[in-house]
Amino acid sequence: MRNVEASLASWQEQALNFETEVAKAVIGQDRVIRLLTVAVFARGHVLLEGDVGVGKTTLLRAVARAIGGAYERVEGSVDLMPSDLIYYTYLNEDGRPKVDPGPALRHGENLSVFFFNEINRARPQVHSLLLRLMAERSANAFNRDYSFPYLQVFADRNRIEREETFELPAAARDRFFMEVKVSTPSDPQIRQDLIFNPRFHDVDALVSTVKEETIDFRQLPTIAEAIQNSIHASPTLQKYVLDLWSAVQNPASADVSLPGVDMARLIRGGGSPRGLSYLVRGARVNAWLHGRDAVLPEDIRSLFPEIIAHRIFLDPIYELREESLTRDLCAAIFAAVPTP
DSSP states (O other): OEEEEHHHHHHHHHHHHHHHHTTTOOSSSSHHHHHHOOOOOOOOOOEEEETTTTTTHHHHHHHHHHHEEEEEEEEEEETTOOHHHHHHEEOOOOEEEEEEOOOOTGGGGGGEEEETTGGGGGGGHHHHHHHHHHHHSSEETTTEEEOTTOOOOEEEOOSOOOOTTTOOOOHHHHHSSSEEEEEOOOOOHHHHHHOOGGGGTTTHHHHHTTTSSOOOOGHHHHHHHHHHHBBBOOOOHHHHHHHHHHHOOOGGGOOOOOOOOOOOEEEEEOHHHHHHHHHHHHHHHHHOOOOOOOOOHHHHHHHHHHHHHGEEEOOOOGGGHHHHHHHHHHHHHHHSSOOO
């Protein structure tokens, strides 16, 4: 037990160093960096959303460099096919066709970060293949099975352009541990630096300031398991989470109300068991990062929107207001469900 505690303490220091390194490349995004750190140590995949040019790609490149291991990046496009992830064909120097493993396979089990840029530009068939990579961390090709024990998928999606884009199906969104909104920083000094400081104009040089392999990606599954087994959730905390779940599934029964909304009709589907287990998993990591051995309500509340909101599906009449309604619903649920 003492060895586990010592290991957790050592890894907590490395986790905080990881945040410091990533912050060298991205300023004004402390909360987003903390959310990504939680996801890394909870072994969850992440989807980033935000306007064009807010730094999503820079952020993910910095995260990949700090994690270390093999890194692959794929650009989403309407003509991308599932086979493009598995293999590619070309003519060798003899003019003969040759087939080599594609980006998902070429590094084998050493693949640690798979970055899918503009995922909503890819076709549903590509989403289906990605779903298996995310869910099972495995693939079958060339008459053999490939395993990716250290794999984490990071993707980004811009919500500005609608042409030649494909909305992610519910099953694919549910496989993402978090959906994280990346917004332009509001601090005036940070905004000025981003515009006028040449340091932030060369992305390659900026990312190169991040120390490589700040954490050992091969040990992440082991330490993630140790965190889950060592950080406790009291019976009171467990009841609180179950009450939140009930309120998500049936807001009207929990006396949750929103102006101008029929609460009995609002929810078409709300929060799967997987989603709530992810919430607790993330809360344990958040407690660990704060040096605690038990989950507190604030650990649950701080991660609730990013882990649960994209698992709440609204009635079609409310879908055009989905983003604002789910945000308001989460706040109303917190106000209605007593905090222990």
